[in-house]
Amino acid sequence: MAYKDYYDVLGVSRSSSDADIKTAYRKLAKQFHPDKNAGDAASGEKFKEIGEAYAVLSDPEKRKVYDQFGHTGQVPPGYGGGGGGFQGGDFAGFDASQFSDFFQGLFGGAGGRRPGGGGASGMGGAGFPGGAQVNLEDLLGGVGGTQGRRFVQNVEGELQVTLAEAFSGSDEVINVDGKRLSLRVPPGTRDGARLRLAGQGPGGGDILLTIRVLEDGRFDLDGDDLTTSAEVPAPVAALGGDITVQTLNGKGKLSVPPGSSGGQRMRLRGQGWPKKEGGRGDLYVRLNITLPKTLTDEEKELYRKLRELRKEG
Known part of the structure; x- marks a missing residue:
């Protein structure tokens, strides 16, 4: 599986500081924002890539794991496939709760969104880089492959919305394990708010979404007040x-x-x-x-x- 280099997406080096990454993201988000590039599919895709990259590199833990494994797609030694990549292969004998921690730590916040209002947000298993689709039943359906035991698994991800969408509310569609799910972002939603889709995750678990409100070059939000x-x-x-x-x-x-x-x-x-x-x-x-x-x-x-x-x- 070929992964995007998130540092290249944002135009920063791997040694860049958090402040540098945030500055680069703000500049690119303004440049490729769907409101400024209506009807431009290429800009919409670029805007989505920028959001994915920032969601990972702005989080210290996710960035640390990405720096180790993000470019190769290799599972760390001891996690089932023995460093053989995310191929959904032999996971016999590993600790499912341990894999859950790794799964959520690596991919919990890199989820995409639909650019500008067209198409579905590609969670691809709670936000795989590049919107890759992974069958969560293959990953979480059982230990040993033939025993068929199911694990109730909560999946975490992030959903990016524009400031205008957070203000007015928006209807979103996400794709989890090949299943399209509709949800409503309530009007007045704040950055960091959490939405729960009960029973929609693997094995009947929940999908937990953290809302990330993209910065808008026209408005600044401070508490309940806006400045323009x-x-x-x-x-x-x-x-x-x-x-x-x-x-x-x-x-x-x-x-x-x-x-x-x-x-x-x-x-x-x-x-x-x-x-x-x-x-x-x-x-x-x-x-x-x-x-x-x-x-x-x-x-x-x-x-x-x-x-x-x-x-x-």
């Missing part, structure tokens, strides 16, 4: 007026008072994140004052007059 930025033409900043602001609900209107300056923050009440107790936090808008790159002759004359007036004042 908006461009304000210089004349509007000077004289006051209304501007259009992007919110997670769509477009909103913000009244800019006269004499506003760059970096000033304004608040739109009730336009933030849904609260557990009901209601919503606030949306803070940081003003960026802009000047036209090109001016008409009339505009130039007006700016000259304004300059002279400012000198006289």
Whole structure:
């Protein structure tokens, strides 16, 4: 089985720090985000690879195991196949609980998601790199191959959603052991929230999903409040007026008072994140004052007059 090199996917070296990995992920996630590349299948696939890579390399334990075994696909000595790779072969004589720890430690958080809203999330046994499909019954169906004993096995994975999907809620489809399962991410879901699909795992075990909310270049979430930025033409900043602001609900209107300056923050009440107790936090808008790159002759004359007036004042 050929695995992706997650370091290459993120464009970092194997000695990169956690901060370097996070920085690389943020840059690539913004570049290939489905919202910015609508209809581009290649960008969607790249976005999925980036998420898979970050899910593994951002977790110290998973990164440690990946550094040891991720490029070869070899099972450590003593785990059934004797280092022969994940081929679903002879697992006779090993400790099933020991394999469970290894299985969840290596693959617990590398699950993919559907890019942009098309297709199913490929868990492939709770998130195998590259979306590989592995028959969990072969791996967990029994000890000794012929005894046929079943193990109730909880499977853990991660499901990545965009900030907008976490805000509004989204319907997702995952693929576990060839079985398509539908689930609902509730509106207002936070990063790190856990979803349980009871009885849907191997042998009737549970599937435990940790929600990972992807960072959005337009909004920052802090508690119940969101922060974004908006461009304000210089004349509007000077004289006051209304501007259009992007919110997670769509477009909103913000009244800019006269004499506003760059970096000033304004608040739109009730336009933030849904609260557990009901209601919503606030949306803070940081003003960026802009000047036209090109001016008409009339505009130039007006700016000259304004300059002279400012000198006289």
